[in-house]
Amino acid sequence: MSKVVLDVSMSLDGFTAGPSVRAEEPMGDGGE
Structure with a gap:
């Protein structure tokens, strides 16, 4: 099983x- 980690605030x-x-x-990077 894969693990996804997000780093967003x-x-x-x-x-x-x-x-x-x-x-x-x-x-x-990729901020809106």
Whole structure:
């Protein structure tokens, strides 16, 4: 059986941030 791990956080206003938050990508990789 496979195991899936997600590394995502959501703020109270509904924005999501992916991993690797940095100055060039303030929402992280794949953040919306």
